[in-house]
Amino acid sequence: MQGRILKATGGFYYVLSGEILYECRARGLFRKQGVSPLVGDWVEIEETGGEKGYVTQILDRKNSLLRPPLANLDQLFLVVSVVDPLPNLLVLDKLIAISEHKGIEPTLVVTKTDLGDGATLEETYQKAGLRVFKTGLGADGQLNELSQAMTGKISAFCGNSGVGKSSLLNRLDSGLHLSTAQTSQRLGRGRHTTRHVQLYPVAGGGYIADTPGFSSMDLERYEWILKDELQYCFREFAPYLKDCRFTGCSHTKEKGCAVLAALDRGEIAPSRHGSYCTLYEAAKNIREWELEKK
Helix, strand or coil, X not given: CEEEEEEEECCEEEEEECCEEEEEEECCHHHHHCCCCCECCEEXXXXXXXXXXXXXXXXXXXXXXXXXXXXXXXXXXXXXXXXXCCCCHHHHHHHHHHHHHHCCEEEEEEECCCCCCCHXXXXXXXXXXXXXXXXXXXXXXXXXXXXXHHCCCEEEEECECCCCHHHHHHHHCCCXXXXXXXXXXXXXXXCCXXXXXXXXXXXXXXXXXXXXXXXXXXXXXXXXXXXXXXXXHCHHHHHHHXXXXXXXXXXXXXXXXXXXXXXXXXXXXXXXXXXXXXXXXXXXXXXXXXXXXX
């Protein structure tokens, strides 16, 4: 039988096949091959009785992420709060770059707009070509639009702890009952409240994933992008890439760089280009053989 993995925890995979959710273990061959089934995977399973079984094969993926560990995503909603905690734009831009590199549509969700002004975030990322939604207590105007954007898609919600990710999902679907926690005033960040990755069905078809909160993203360890590919992960660079004076331009300091000229004209946000330069410096140390080994 074939089905989709909706949840993975403690070595068990919960696979929906037809209308039955099977509790499965993975066959040992996956360990030998160095691969693991992921939430979102289409798989083949062998039933052993009592709605239990084994995952025997992982079907072709269109994409996958290691953090959060998901496969076959259509879109990634990146949740960032205006305050408490303050946005970490480098982490946000890393996640956007990874989404672009993997062929997953990134979308920004700005929360806690009742506590601060999210106009700068909205302007920066709309200029970068991303769709932006804003939410806050008593400001549910865009929740319906956000719900519509999820219909028929496999979506993940990611963001730092304390940004209100689980609270947002509960407001989008009151039946989820996801655990939430107050932000720690001493640490300035939220406590992790989501303990595993799981897909939840949404009205109208499709699924959303709630994922464990994180405070940083390490490209070298989790998702690597070669320096020559990084320029294509910042979509606002695209109109200018062909106009650079030199082939192989890094878009960091060269004379005659069309991207830098656009930056000077205010057509590219300084924070976005700053994140690109930071990621480029890290990517310079990555070699293709390291990716193959990974």
